[in-house]
Amino acid sequence: MIHKAGQKPAAPPLQLSHRRPEALALVIVLWASALWVVGTAGPLDRFGTLKGTDFSQFYVSARLVATGHPADLYDWATYTHVLANQVPGPEGLLYLPVYPPVLALLLAPLGLLPYLFALATWTAISAAAYLAAGTWLVAKVPGLRRDPVSAGLLLIAFPAFQQLLLYGQVSALAMLLVAAGWRGWTTGHNALAGVALGALVFKPQMLCLALSASLLAPGWALIGGAAIAIAIELLGTGLLLGPDVYWGYAETLRRMLAHPGAFEPKAEQIQSLRGFLLALGGDSATTTVLFVAGIVAVLLLARQAARRAPTPDVAFAVIVVTGLLVNPHLYVYDLVVLLVPLALVTGWLASTPLSSRAVRHVGLAVLLLYWLPLVAPALGLLHVQLMAPAMLWLLWLLRQVSPTPATAGR
Numbered sequence: 001m002i003h004k005a006g007q008k009p010a011a012p013p014l015q016l017s018h019r020r021p022e023a024l025a026l027v028i029v030l031w032a033s034a035l036w037v038v039g040t041a042g043p044l045d046r047f048g049t050l051k052g053t054d055f056s057q058f059y060v061s062a063r064l065v066a067t068g069h070p071a072d073l074y075d076w077a078t079y080t081h082v083l084a085n086q087v088p089g090p091e092g093l094l095y096l097p098v099y100p101p102v103l104a105l106l107l108a109p110l111g112l113l114p115y116l117f118a119l120a121t122w123t124a125i126s127a128a129a130y131l132a133a134g135t136w137l138v139a140k141v142p143g144l145r146r147d148p149v150s151a152g153l154l155l156i157a158f159p160a161f162q163q164l165l166l167y168g169q170v171s172a173l174a175m176l177l178v179a180a181g182w183r184g185w186t187t188g189h190n191a192l193a194g195v196a197l198g199a200l201v202f203k204p205q206m207l208c209l210a211l212s213a214s215l216l217a218p219g220w221a222l223i224g225g226a227a228i229a230i231a232i233e234l235l236g237t238g239l240l241l242g243p244d245v246y247w248g249y250a251e252t253l254r255r256m257l258a259h260p261g262a263f264e265p266k267a268e269q270i271q272s273l274r275g276f277l278l279a280l281g282g283d284s285a286t287t288t289v290l291f292v293a294g295i296v297a298v299l300l301l302a303r304q305a306a307r308r309a310p311t312p313d314v315a316f317a318v319i320v321v322t323g324l325l326v327n328p329h330l331y332v333y334d335l336v337v338l339l340v341p342l343a344l345v346t347g348w349l350a351s352t353p354l355s356s357r358a359v360r361h362v363g364l365a366v367l368l369l370y371w372l373p374l375v376a377p378a379l380g381l382l383h384v385q386l387m388a389p390a391m392l393w394l395l396w397l398l399r400q401v402s403p404t405p406a407t408a409g410r
Contacts, residue, residue, distance in 0.1 A: 013350050013352055013353060013354065014350045014363055015350075016143075016144070016151060016154070016346070019150060020149075020150050020153060022157075023150065023154045023157040024153060026159070026374075030157065030374075031156075031162065034162050034165070037166070043115065050088075051119060052122070052167065053093075053168065054095075054169050054333075055118075055168025056087045056089060056115070057096075058103065058110075058122075059086070059087060059107075059111065059115055060082050060083050060086065060087065060095070060097070061079075061103065061111075062104055062109075062110045062111030062118075063086055063112075064079070064104065065104045065108040066108045067111065070104070070245050071248075073101055073241075073249075074248030074251060074252050076096060076097070080094065080096075088116070096252075097252060100201065100204060101237050101241055101245045101246070103170065103202045105237050107122070110122055119168055122168060123165055126165060126168075126169075127165060129173055129176045130161055130172040131155070133175045134152075134339065136183075137179060137340065137344070138151045138155065138343075140183070141344060141347035142351055143347035143350030143351040146350065151343075158336070158370065159332075159373040159374035160332060160333060160334075160336045160373040161336055163333045163377075164336050167333045169331075169334070170203060171333050173202070174206050174336075174337050175336045175339065175340060177196045178197070178320060179340055180193075180196040181193045181209075181316075182340060185213075185312065185315075185316045186312045190219050190221040191221040191224060191225035192225065194213070194225025194229070195226070196229070197213055197229075198210055198225060198227065198228065198229030198230045199229040199233060201233050202233065205327050205328060205329040205330070206334075207230075208323040208326050208327045209319070209320060209324070209327075210323075211323065212299075212302070212319050212320070212326070214226065215299055215303075216302055216303055216318070216319050216322065217315070217319065266380070268380040268385075270328075270330060270331065271332060271334070271335060272327045272329075272387070272388055273294050273295070273388045274287075275385050275387075276385045276389065279385040291328075295326045298325050299322065299326075301392075301395050301396065302319075302322040304399045305318045305398040308401060310348065313348055314344060314345060314348050316341070317340070317342075317344040317398075318398055320337065320340055321338070321341050321391050321395060324337065324391065325392065332376045335376075342366050342369060342370055345362065345394075345398075349362065349363050349366070358400040361397050365390060365397055366394065368393075369390050372386055373387075
């Protein structure tokens with residue numbers, strides 16, 4: 001290309017291949033360490049912790065449904081008895097049923113298996129859901145599709161993916177639904193996007209994503225789709241397990257709201273705006289007031305960022321990041337959902353010249369958010385939380401990016 005005298009050449013787009021060495025190093029370190037931790041005989045890892053420790057709560061609920069005792073899902077005495085007798089964990093292992101019965105019904109087939117076999121099966125399903133969502137993103141986002149090798153390495157190396165599998169959590173299902181919501185959003189099928197985001201009701205705190213979408217881009221199709229998905233999941237579960245199961249769940253919710261600290265033994269690990277405020281001021285009325293005020297501020301900032309988004313992909317990324325920021329109960333394994341907006345913004349950066357300071361800084365914010373899940377657990381022990389400030393920084397930078405003829409279309 002020939003440039004006129006005095007005219008600077010256009011800055012090239014982001015090159016994914018520049019990230020290959022660090023991605024490959026992360027793959028080796030993360031997965032070698034994970035295999036070392038769980039590479040022991042029996043149910044306990046090298047640190048004496050139950051393998052897939054969070055999965056134990058889902059397993060007990062699934063077993064109660066599979067063995068014909070859904071009415072006991074929220075009977076704490078029965079639940080802890082099954083936990084002690086069916087889960088081969090260390091003495092004193094304690095979880096309480098806090099998830100809605102939808103999830104117990106979904107995982108019920110796993111309740112027929114011994115714990116370790118159920119965990120292995122769920123780990124495979126969870127990994128498959130995560131990789132399916134990530135592969136979908138790579139295939140459909142032009143900026144990622146041009147370098148599938150680098151994009152694939154970054155997908156496998158994302159630190160939150162390792163944490164997801166080690167804990168045995170269910171957030172990969174949420175990621176898959178968010179990816180489906182993105183496709184509905186960017187193809188003009190807002191009802192489909194709403195259905196996908198409403199289906200997150202199995203993990204209620206993730207409904208913040210549906211709320212974010214409804215507030216930042218209100219529309220009857222999206223709101224109606226979300227309402228339909230929520231109704232189908234809840235009513236269908238009630239019909240299959242009996243309506244009384246919701247009375248037990250309602251009582252559990254009442255106990256949680258009355259004593260939230262008792263159900264958050266690791267509040268310092270919460271990665272959202274609420275976690276940031278808890279790290280600063282502890283669980284207090286002041287923290288709650290600041291959290292509510294912060295939600296309003298985040299929504300106002302995000303509304304401007306979404307309106308100025310250079311592409312529909314970036315607009316959806318703003319919606320997801322906002323929903324995660326205001327999520328009151330966001331842990332490091334839940335950050336697999338963050339990979340969706342990070343991939344969408346990275347795809348845009350790989351397709352547009354890095355011609356302004358704001359755009360270049362967006363790349364830095366994405367890189368920071370990609371790495372932070374690696375150190376988030378250690379930072380939590382120090383009562384320092386950087387994930388929320390980093391997400392806020394990304395929203396602030398996207399607010400400063402103006403659509404241009406080169407980036408406004410798909």
